[in-house]
Amino acid sequence: MKTSDFPIFTVKNEPSDSEVTSHKLMIKSGMIRKVSSGQYNWLPLGYRVLEKIKNIIREELNSIGCREILMPIVQPSELWRESGRWDKYGPELLRFKDRHDREFCFGPTFEEVVTDLIRQDLSSYKQLPINVFQISTKFRDEIRPRFGVMRAREFIMKDAYSFHTDSKSLDDTYNKYKNAYNEIFKRLMLDFTMVDADSGNIGGSESHEFHVIADTGEDEILLDESLNGMNTEIAIKKFNETDVKKIIEKTGMKLKKGIEVGHIFKLGKKYSEAMNVRVSDKDSKLKTVHMGCYGIGVSRIVAAAIEQNYDEKGIVWTDSISPFKVVLIDIDSQKNEDIKNYSEKIYSNLISKNIDVIYDDRDLNLGKKLTDWELIGVPNMLIVGNKETEKEKLTYKNRATDEKEEVPLNFLDDKRFKN
RNA sequence: CGGGGUGUAGCGCAGCUUGGUAGCGCGGCUGGUUUGGGACCAGUAGGUCGUAGGUUCGAAUCCUAUCACCCCGACCA
Structure with a gap:
């Protein structure tokens, strides 16, 4: 590649509408430009970094038997009504109507669509487990988008979904994802940690978050000396103690700021039950399948990586995701x-x-x-x-x-x- | 949504208090001198001052409304 056919759009002046280092540097180096609040164009330079991250994720997921698919960003309300989330999901779900007055939403997450997709062709336990992922644009109508692509309304996320005959199979796969995620973040060369988490809006039984450690992080996590830990919501529940300071005193854990870049959930039967996803098992009886879902904030990783790697002159890319070697x-x-x-x-x-x-x-x-x-x-x-x-x-x-x-x-x- | 702030040239800003038809730095373009860490000189282009309305002989400046964006908070994967 030559700069004569690879436009470089660096700027000298400090951008006035950004506070966070990664955001400033992404603007100054010519990776992104704002379209409107929480929505960004990716210029060739920024897009290259995104692609490098995507490819690392692809390789690691392929290696655990997860296959890439692509689902539509605009989703019909019917599926969301079926899962019950049309009413439960808050105003972050951007809803609108088409010319026939049918209701749709812009997908913030894809449990409904993927569950519907898989159930259509699923009949036997012999077909399971199934693992699929996509890397695509998601939209969440954030109350307040901020910090550039760190908390955008429109962003790029990798979301993977798994389907199982029983919870044992789900447990096995969940652990595979855990390992794959560790490999991914290692290859991205980020200082990260995995913590116990709350399954929140997505639902399910068990959940872990992957955080990039950075002072500008929006999440607080508690870590022990070997970097095992939990997010503060979990800690509050676990120790039945509302004051985080007291938990720190009690446990000796340290409070750190993290940028949540990955989140994995054991969904169990939450969606498969609501949406009636069943297979014939060995005993020829119908069984509701178990599910897991696994997200990585691809565009957020770009910002997180910069937060961890910069100096007074600019960005210092880690080797694996630099736009060029x-x-x-x-x-x-x-x-x-x-x-x-x-x-x-x-x-x-x-x-x-x-x-x-x-x-x-x-x-x-x-x-x-x-x-x-x-x-x-x-x-x-x-x-x-x-x-x-x-x-x-x-x-x-x-x-x-x-x-x-x-x-x-x-x-x-x-x-x-x-x- | 509550609080605070900002909209003036591609970018960063001044001008507004005290109305008189817009300026600086960076960047762009042209010519020349330079060239191993953002060089210099000369010239040049570029703005219905966020938008709409009002006051006034006259509005970037005063008044009203409205929109956008940023920061803090609530909230959120």
Whole structure:
């Protein structure tokens, strides 16, 4: 990729309508632009990060036998009436009518639709368990959207659903998701923790939340020394104590702020009962299936990752979700053909090695290019100017450490550039 | 929804108290000098001052209504 066909939209001035670091940096680096409160456009740079996160999630879910599907965002009220949530779900559910005066809602979550989908073709226990997921836009009409994509009304979420003949099978699958989630957040290179949680609006028996630890988090969680913990709602119930301070005294746990990026639930029969999802079991009797559901806030992860990884110059992407692995920066290539040729040669070399590179071929001086890429946060920089061209070398610069060194051409084989 | 605040050029802001037809910085464009960390000089484009109404000879400025956005809270995965 070259900047000549990959538009860079960095801005210098501090955006006036954002307070939180991740939001500011996403605007300044040109990842997102606001459409209206809680709704954002994703520019090529931001979208690339989203895609990297999605792919990690895909790979890990595929590895536990979960298959990708896609469901419509606009959902008919009938299904929601069937589950009973048309009336129970609050004003976060955006409702509207079509031209025939039929009622619909914009999907905040997909239990109804997926349950309906699966039940149509489900008849035997032999078909179970079934695991499906989708990565799609969700809409929740938040009371107050805030902090950019951290708490948006329209956002991207991965939601997975599982169907089982019995609770034992649900337990097994639930644990698989737990492990998969741990793998996902490890690969995203985030400082995260899993805590016991309340199943809230979604319903069900058991639930865990995955939090990225960050001071700007909106949730409070209690953690012990080995980072096991629970959210404060659960703690209040568990210790029958309304004052969180007293719980801390009693248990020695620490209060931390977290950004909820994942939530898994054992739904049990809540939806399958309401929506009559049954299979013939071995004894040829009809049994109501057990269900689980498993969410990850994909767009929220982008903000959370930035909250954990930035400095005074801008974003410092972790390796796995950086929009690019390396940026190639030339100096004066517009004026010096030798430099241009040498830079192009390095670029083709990187491309042939299948390295995720962006070549900044803009006619700008070094300072401006570096400032942009430090703001954008690509972890590795390769600089090519007159000096490098003459010596047939490269200058490598590390975004996080700021270290700069002259390196030979075979440095391109370094493992830090590999996917 | 309650409280607080902001809407003026692409972005960030000043001007409003004390009405007289809009200005600064950054960015853009053109030309030139530069060029290993945001360079300089000269020129140039760009705004019905959120919207609607009112007061006035005259409104960015005063009055009324309305919309949008931000922050705190309640609430929420």
